[in-house]
Amino acid sequence: MNFRSIQAIYVFEMTRFFRTLLQSFVSPVISTCLYFVVFGAAIGGRIDAVEGVNYIAFIVPGLIMLSVMTQAVSNASFGIYFPKFIGTIYEVLSAPISFAEIVVGYVGAAASKALFIGLVILATSLFFVDIEIIHPIVMILFLVVTCISFSLLGFILGVWANNFEQLQLVPLLIITPLVFLGGSFYSISMLPKFWQIVSLFNPVVYLISGFRWAFYDHSDVSIVTSLLAIILFTGFCTFIIFIIFKTGWRLRP
């Protein structure tokens, strides 16, 4: 392992993040506040507690997951796409480091940013509602693994994308719908039977459900299934990245 090289990539990426700290920090806080106002105060008042959990409190894990997933994907995809776009990728590819180390540097930085934003949203939500986290260790574990796996997904996206449109399209067309329909704002048990079954094909359901279990000890699907799902998803993304690097696809002709 070449730790200095990994550190160089990680620090470089994080510097970019801290340079735009205000945007990075303010935009999730504002959007979280908006969600609380709209779903919590305006609509939430008319919704009973979901499975014994106050509705505003119920949506907190979903909101965190929503931001973490989208931020992880966009950070990681941009992180690798940008050097590809402006050409600075030559330096990373000519450096004495392995592909695995490149991934650790870029994905580690993207996951750290997403984790930071997730924690900021959690802190923001404490201003709106009292939350008691029943399984804090599982909560942190779930959050960290989600940050990593979606950063891996973002990395794949960034390597694949040939232009900025493609970079925007996948999050918009695939990830946002999956997250919104993945039970961020509702329990899938609230859906008609048919749509409940359809929802089970959405991988994000398992992640949000598991994350919510860590908060309230209540979930749509069993926590074991959720854990399996996230492990499977992380493994899948890692495998794809392994293939990309084995073949040099879109990076090393």
Next chain:
Amino acid sequence: MTDMLSITGLSKRYDDGQVALENVSLDVKEGEILALLGPNGAGKTTLISAVCGLVVPTEGQINVGGFDTESNYRLARSLIGLVPQEISLEPFEKVINTVRFSRGLFGKNPNDDYVEIVLRQLSLWDKKDSKIMQLSGGMKRRVLIAKALAHEPRVLFLDEPSAGVDVELRREMWKLVSQLKSQGVTIILTTHYIEEAEAIADRVGVISKGKLILLEEKKALIKRMGQKKLEISLQSPIAAIPAQLQHFQLSLSDDGMSINYLYDTKGSTNEITKLLNEISSADLKISDLKTSQSSLEEIFVSLI
């Protein structure tokens, strides 16, 4: 001296069938400066990219400092510094940070004293806290060189270092190259400019259509480049070169209206005076004189 870079049977064919390099073999000694000449698209950049790990060779072997660039890529690449042809820099980054990044990326411990030496050497020290987007084109190229030198490479690749660079910076770069050479750094550069090869290279290679068609000491090539042609137009056509002029290396044009004389600029200049005197004593009337030097393109064409 040992070979610092050794390329054997290197070929690169892209998936679309395009052949970028074909069976290129090349050895460069430690501390040597090799200039690679060739028209655009000849494969110079592909050759450099293959050595630096940016392109996966289809066939062949590359050794840098005795390390195979595939099986021992960490050790091989840590010896290499690359200055790319395109100016590729993160626009919002500060000069000093991007140079520090390069050093860290190549696994070297942080050393601000060394970074300062490199930046001073390239007249970038005053600009160390400027963002790259604020720099001029020439300054950006210096930053690229500083990044390549940041990890103390033993082999430096300069891909078209003079493209879009003013005379002053070019001279400075040449000075830097000879300084690096004196420190034992091996340098491989690609260029379009024969003067550049003439000024700094020890050896010159010519690449065309993916093949290394010539590799020789600079002096031999310069001799070839130093040939000039004198075209003597006559007032009336002649059938053949007069016998008393046969000892000059002359040729007659097809219409018999002009005599061509090839000569060496480095040779004695008396020859031309003698030739003109003998032409007039042979009673040939001259209507015009024209001299021309074979250009690099013509040399390429004649080689291909």
